[in-house]
Amino acid sequence: MDKEKLIDLIKSRGSYLCVGLDTDLDKIPSFLLEKKDPIFEFNKAIIDATKDLCVAYKPNTAFYECYGAEGWASLKKTIEYIGKDHLIIADAKRGDIGNTSTRYAKAFFEDLGADAITVAPYMGEDSVVPFLGYENKWVILLALTSNKGSSDFQNELLNSGESLYQKVIQISCSWASDNELMYVVGATHPEQLGEIRRMVPNHFLLIPGVGAQGGDLVAVSNQSINSECGILVNSSRGIIYADEGEKFAEAARNKAKSMQLTMEEILKANKVI
């Protein structure tokens, strides 16, 4: 999916919501466990209930890998089911020497058919570049993550005066344009979101950490939105586990609808729509 189509979807749906498909057999409604592929059945119901309210889905690959080959097959079926009208982000946080990153790019872009993959920057340029240059595919590089441990290294002040996460953004934005590179910036750092927006005015930011992790949708959006929207805000647990019973999909829709309505107001207030 190219940037133009992503922006069109945001405008037409009045939403920059990304729904995180962190599907966990211990948390999905128990009646689904009798089905042949409970993970896919759960995802299918969530997708059916939310697809007009969001522009992206983000399966975190850990939740599929932990069920081995079967989990991998459920992930592939899910991606096929989502189809072409949502950005599909494989939240895989990969990154390895060039030879190996090339394999990961093949796994996620060619075999699985994802549109985007999250990549960890620690190993530097030659670990990231193999994911670039695929037509209409995206690298979403970890910059400042939403978790507590983000302060262990990402905030380290360098001799040159910047923080590590600033250096990561500053160096990596020369590797690719904003047509194929986004950044992960956690909603738990609203003050840094504004500063990052000024560093990369045109790049999309993928913002996790609203909801279960404590980030505030309105504050976070107002710090980071640009004239094309330029942000995707993710919610995983807050939407998909809104209810444990038979009406889980309806409950997920209600949560997603509430976020979409807030996003629509923010998009209007910022003259994106």
Add this chain to the structure above:
Amino acid sequence: MDKEKLIDLIKSRGSYLCVGLDTDLDKIPSFLLEKKDPIFEFNKAIIDATKDLCVAYKPNTAFYECYGAEGWASLKKTIEYIGKDHLIIADAKRGDIGNTSTRYAKAFFEDLGADAITVAPYMGEDSVVPFLGYENKWVILLALTSNKGSSDFQNELLNSGESLYQKVIQISCSWASDNELMYVVGATHPEQLGEIRRMVPNHFLLIPGVGAQGGDLVAVSNQSINSECGILVNSSRGIIYADEGEKFAEAARNKAKSMQLTMEEILKANKVI
């Protein structure tokens, strides 16, 4: 596998060789492609030919993931086939928020049955800790990697006077003892290997980058060996793709044998055996 058993294996085999199973359908002998599971058949032959010469196998998960659910199944079969007398390192370079890293730990330690997993440090303590505390399992944290891009961020000088990779080691060595934590240090940095050995005198170091990436076995070993050996030196492409024909396994054995003989001399010279 606990540390005592690993050291016993090193002493009895006169080897600290780790064979990297980066198995690639484009590189394995073409006659294997007719078999039902060519990746497993290739690995089985390599394992049979090298198991008395090495103490560890390191499948890089990217090479299996790129074949989807089938690749994942080949990896699981490979791990089962290796058995209990080698340290099995899933070279996965994972790391995510705590909730997700817990899933990865389950995937690699419980579902796949690996003894160790490589983990990326960028997301900090709560991304690494969920992999710790499994009995006889290991985290191998990326410190200074073997690739060119390692200089992009890992060598960044911090305000506090250390490099980022030194900070990673210094902070993380308080998270776990040397009974469950190792570090990745590339063979392409011989001068830093000695300095890292002084920082963590008792931790095992996993050293990739000998062979195809240019590191020198003798120089690297002499910089980093300790009284219990304390190092695992990996070779992937240099061993497993030593020959493209029917005698590929014999050629792999010859390459591994040559490395093992050098290692045995080094172990003796350093009075480990």
